[in-house]
Amino acid sequence: MKTLIRSGHLIDPAQGLDGVDDVYIDGKYIRSHGFDASEADQVIDASECVVMAGGIDIHTHIGGGKLSIARMLMQDTIDEAAKKTATLARESDYLPSPAIAAQRYLEMGYTVAFEPAVIPCNARSAHAEMVEMPGLATGGFCLLGNDELLLTLIADQTPQSVINQYVAWMVRATQSIAVKVVNAGGISAFKFGERNLDVDTPHPKYGITPAQVIRTLARSVFEIGLVHPLHVHASNLGVPGNIASTLATIKAADGFPLHLTHAQFHCYSNESDHGMSSAAEQLASALRQHPNVTIDVGQIMFGQTVTISADAPHQRENRGYASPKKSVLVEIECEAGCGVVPFRYRRKQYVHSLQWAIGLELFLMIDDPSRVFLTTDHPNGAPFTAYPHLLRLLGDKTFRETALNEIHPDAIAATSLAGIDREYSLSDIATMTRTAPASIMGLSNRGSLRDGCLADIVIYRKHDDLEAMFRFPTHVWSSGVCVAGTAKTDEMSVDVAATQQQRHETLVADLAVDDRDADPFREPYRKHAAFDLERLRISDDEFQSVIGSDIQKLPTRERIA
Secondary structure (H helix, E strand, O other): OHHHHHHHHEEEEEOEEEEEEEEEEEOOOOOOOOOOOOHHHHEEEEOOEEEEEOOOEEEOOOOOOHHHHHHHHHHHHHHHHHHOOOOOHHHOOOOOOHHHHHHHHHHEEEEEEEEEEEEEEHHHHHHHHHHOOOOEEEEEEEEOOOOOOHHHHHHHOOHHHHHHHOOOOOOHHHOOOOOEEEEEHHHHOOOOOOOOOOOOOOOOOOOHHHHHHHHHHHHHHHHHOOOOOOOEOOOOOOOOHHHHHHHHHHHHHOOOOOOOOOOOHHOOEEEOOOOEOOHHHHHHHHHHOOOOOOEEOOOOOEEEEEEEOOOHHHHHHHHOOOOOOEEEEEEEOEEEEEEEEEEEOOOOHHHHHHHHHHHHHHHHHHOOOOEEOOOOOOOOOHHHHHHHHHHHHOOOOOHHHHHHHHOOOHHHHHHHHHHHHOOHHHHHHHHHHHHHHHHOOOOOHHHHHHOOOOOOOOEEEOOOOHHHHHOOEEEEOOOOOOEEEEOOOOOOEHHHHHOOOOOOEEEEEEOOHHHHHHHHHHHHHHOOOOOOHHOOOOOOHHHHHHHHHHEEEEEEOOOOO
């Protein structure tokens, strides 16, 4: 199928494009020159429209056992809400089924999403769940940093080259694209009775600190050649005063690339009469001083959701705030934990208002949109479907001021949001949601309208209301297939038949790993796990023929010996 998108306002920061031009889709790929309009099977008039590459979400919880646990815990609440709205349980706002989640991403113009917490022993299940997301390419981050074997290797002062060998094998075995660490060492320490392991506090068994774990993993990720930096959920999530831990985490990376995830939850001072205030300026200042660091925000939005995290210690602390009053904590094969706590963010509650404002401060204070990424840490801060509303808050100061006046007045005083005039431009939005995510994930053929890129393309009708504009694109292509479209401004429909004809694609890092690289770790792993290390490995053949997804192996940087 050859399609000519004519006279659209093309916005592609990767090429410096911000003006009217044509785009030609030839099969799966974009051709930006050398095409004949007469060859087009269809011509789409995109005048009065904005054309961008498909959106890329680098942090959204869309696959794995934690979601199944959350659905079981919340089933009665979901069923009750479904009855009230005459919908199906699988259409839950904050815990949709994989197929519904994929549809909702496509409806907004997103074509790629990454699950940031794939526990090695649960990797098959996580990938198999994401395969049920037709039209949406996915990938996973291998969760390390609390597994007993890695902590033992660090405690024994094992050479970095050997640790690199272990990390590379685990990433390749689990068919992942990056490495994630959650509360480094703290989940393990929780199993030995330690409730709050700070960045420089020794582990009660291994004697090592979270700072050592972060430094070791950040170096390993860099040296084995992964493009995405170590993806870090820092210590002391949600604790007033935790900005000190966040800044210590940046220091612990020792200059190696580092990505701080859902940074809003790690950006609190302990000032004000309420004992909690914004530390957004401190984190923004730290990013200016440390060019090796990027963040995603984890913006909260008001309403019902459910929080799911491997950070069992802090989910245990949060269970007292559960709404409705129920929660689950799970220990998983000594590799990590899992805590599920339902939560309702309330507009007039001081802490919730403060969290909302801090997220917006981070977006607006960090000048470079290629270093701050659009996330709600779905579903922890809010469902990902809140993105269009969030973009309006960022791009429309008047709308933001109206929303600001509706929150708790003391929270307004505890932040500097009211004094920020900045508004995101369409180019800023394209950078934050397309160009920069493609770059930080190593997706050289996505996130751009460049010649030869995969035809992940979205057309948005220009609108003064950015929420309406970004919620209802007119057309969405995924790898050259038109998977969603509408002729109206207030609805969008996904062509389910078109998406199901596409073979699902999983994005993985193309690490050169030999099966023998695991030999030194087989016996030590067996001491801590209920099964053999080899059972973690998902071969390319199994992935394609059993799990049912095609693998796109993405280039890595040169490995450091």
